[in-house]
Amino acid sequence: MIPFDFEYYRPRSVQEAVELHRQLSLQGKQPLYYSGGTEIITLGRIQAVHTGAVIDIKSIPECRMASSSDGQLTLGSALTLNEVTDSGLFPLLGETSAEIADRTSRNKITLGGNLCGRFMYREAVLPLLLAECAVELATASGGRIRVPIHQVFQQYMRLNPGELLLKVIIDERYVRMPYVTIKRRKQAAIDYPLVTIAAIQSESGIRLAFSGVCDFPFRSLAIEEAINRPGIPVESRVELAVSRLPAPIRDDIKGSADYRKWVLMNTLLDVIVWLEGGGGAS
Amino acid sequence: VSKAKTETVIELHLNGEWQTTNCRYADTLLRVLREQLGLFGAKPGCENGDCGACTVLLNGTPMKSCLILAVEAAQQKILTAEGLRGTLIQQAFVEQWAFQCGYCTPGFIMNAYALTESHPEADDALIAKWLQSNICRCTSYQEIETAVKSVLEEKHNSLRDQSG
Numbered sequence A: 001m002i003p004f005d006f007e008y009y010r011p012r013s014v015q016e017a018v019e020l021h022r023q024l025s026l027q028g029k030q031p032l033y034y035s036g037g038t039e040i041i042t043l044g045r046i047q048a049v050h051t052g053a054v055i056d057i058k059s060i061p062e063c064r065m066a067s068s069s070d071g072q073l074t075l076g077s078a079l080t081l082n083e084v085t086d087s088g089l090f091p092l093l094g095e096t097s098a099e100i101a102d103r104t105s106r107n108k109i110t111l112g113g114n115l116c117g118r119f120m121y122r123e124a125v126l127p128l129l130l131a132e133c134a135v136e137l138a139t140a141s142g143g144r145i146r147v148p149i150h151q152v153f154q155q156y157m158r159l160n161p162g163e164l165l166l167k168v169i170i171d172e173r174y175v176r177m178p179y180v181t182i183k184r185r186k187q188a189a190i191d192y193p194l195v196t197i198a199a200i201q202s203e204s205g206i207r208l209a210f211s212g213v214c215d216f217p218f219r220s221l222a223i224e225e226a227i228n229r230p231g232i233p234v235e236s237r238v239e240l241a242v243s244r245l246p247a248p249i250r251d252d253i254k255g256s257a258d259y260r261k262w263v264l265m266n267t268l269l270d271v272i273v274w275l276e277g278g279g280g281a282s
Numbered sequence B: 001v002s003k004a005k006t007e008t009v010i011e012l013h014l015n016g017e018w019q020t021t022n023c024r025y026a027d028t029l030l031r032v033l034r035e036q037l038g039l040f041g042a043k044p045g046c047e048n049g050d051c052g053a054c055t056v057l058l059n060g061t062p063m064k065s066c067l068i069l070a071v072e073a074a075q076q077k078i079l080t081a082e083g084l085r086g087t088l089i090q091q092a093f094v095e096q097w098a099f100q101c102g103y104c105t106p107g108f109i110m111n112a113y114a115l116t117e118s119h120p121e122a123d124d125a126l127i128a129k130w131l132q133s134n135i136c137r138c139t140s141y142q143e144i145e146t147a148v149k150s151v152l153e154e155k156h157n158s159l160r161d162q163s164g
Helices: A014-026 A038-045 A080-087 A091-097 A111-116 A126-128 A221-227 A234-242 A257-276 B028-037 B088-095 B107-116 B124-133 B141-163
Strands: A008-009 A031-036 A053-056 A066-069 A074-078 A134-138 A144-148 A162-173 A178-186 A196-202 A207-211 B009-013 B016-025 B055-058 B061-063 B077-079
Touching: A008 A014, A008 B077, A014 A053, A014 A134, A014 A162, A031 A134, A066 A080, A074 A111, A080 A091, A080 A111, A091 A126, A091 A162, A091 A178, A091 A196, A111 A126, A111 A162, A111 B055, A126 A178, A126 A196, A126 A207, A207 A221, A221 A234, A221 B077, A234 A257, B016 B028, B088 B107, B088 B141, B107 B124, B107 B141, B124 B141
Parallel strands: A008 A053, A031 A053, B009 B077
Antiparallel strands: A066 A074, A074 A162, A134 A144, A134 A162, A178 A196, A196 A207, B009 B016, B055 B061, B055 B077
């Protein structure tokens, strides 16, 4: 049971949602945009999240978009992860999302919720970082901005107060590139990752994004430079890449840093051999 | 936005009948089913979205009722274990001894019912993917899988007989 009360609003337009957020904020209710709501419910139950009002965005048509036109793919933030997967619009994103939580939970967890959530893994962002997608945000003042994901996602989604993630826009060239996505867990079939790697083979080389390795998901150009360095055995490239991680390797109950490093190196080897061997799905 | 309103009245299309009930906006569907409507089929296990004991169907789709606010389900079709009457999957669970303590059983059955209804051609990988959403502490997994497969086989045979 969630041990505190809150108000609930279900606006039908972006303007209505933003205005509600503004008014509720002025009233000191610390409103939260609510998409799948799984984190708000589960963290609210243990009082790790508190709010006086939630604004459910699932009735806003823009947040439910799943369309492809003029070489651009648009995915709304309130699509569930299963909807993203089952749409088949972006197979790398679909397959990466299909490893988050379990099938039934993915009927509730949304793309926007995973990207903006508190849990650090946020694996749905990995394909979006590789595809250098844009995100469209509604600002607190009622305007709209479209920004590259790298600008707004740095370790986590850095939204300003009152901003709402509406959708992600992906250049479809990336959707068609060979890819591989691998999630390695400690033991169970359903768990957070020791290591998740999503990768594509672009014209300029292999691109890689990681979750579970450090305290945040990331794509690293320094790592990609190491992996794509010509004339060096793959094992040496992997060692060089792992020496370029942006932060210390996680060390927790799911895996020591040493164990994670071992899993990371082997997973990287698998990814590279797969892509360079022409085995990537596309 | 006026003064704080933290409770409401919702209508649910529950097991084929419209039901009206009061709830807090902060109430999960699980709590409302059990505490307001007296339906105890959906079980509180982890209440964290992990165990699946509280699984119900929302418009035919499995949903962990601890992960959804009751107000989100307003005006929607909800099916709980109480709404299943004499289905193949219920019979299969009995015949295959697909439970021990039985606490997880309604959640498993709801998920398995949705699977067999929506994917009558489900293969082993799809069955495994769906059943991973539920946890059985008595570890009846093999028997549960066998029960699901027996229903799929029965459906398959029935379709074949109809067409043949």
